[in-house]
Amino acid sequence: KYNGEKNISFIGEGTVTIDMKYVKDGIAIIMGHNQNIKVENIQFKNMYSGHFIELDASDNVVIQDNTFIGSKASDNMNKEAINLDTPDKTTEGWHQNWSKYDKTPNRNITIEYNLFEKLDRAVGTHKYSGGKYHDQVVLRNNYIAETRSDAIRVMNWSNTIIEDNIIENVADGEAGKRGILASGAINPTIQNNDFYNVGRIMQFIAWKNSGPGS
Secondary structure (H helix, E strand, C coil): CCCCCEEEEEECCCCCEEECCCCECCEEEEEECCEEEEEECCEEEEEECCEEEEEECCEEEEEECCEEEEEECCCCCCCEEEEEECCCCCCCCCCCCCCCCCCCCCEEEEEECCEEEEECEEEECCCCCCCCCEEEEEEECCEEEEECCCCEEEECEECCEEECCEEECHHHHCCCCEEEEEECCECCEEECCEEECCCEEEEECCCCCCCCCC
């Protein structure tokens, strides 16, 4: 559940950079079964097929005033800068032997005032655990530009708020790529966002895990 480490802050003073140097499948910060985590004022750059932040089974997380810039394209172009996932053996999205595979979703996640640029995706989920919903995910006042795929991927999220973001140049305006793509969304609020050069602003579709997973 949420009974791991708690009350941890990664706060950059001055200029602090985590350069992943395109190490394949690398992750800069990984958290699971945690509470009360803050990530603030850090520059993340140069990702390849992993995530800058992998966020599983955590409660009350604030990610604000960071920059996430630059990645090599992953095979499916679906590797998010910030990935929300569940510790679920069947989806093969979480391989931490210290962790219980109890499918605990995230809750009370705030992602605001960040810059995302030149990535597959900014924020999202690409594997779900049946019946488990990431709850109270707030994306607010972020700037997202030049993603290769859908900028924000909502998948099994409940009571999410996506507001006051700027999203531009999604896949160079390709017709089939979305600013916001949502599946399994319960009670979402999406308002006051600006979209520029986005082929499809928003789409809600049914979805089934491709490959492993329920």
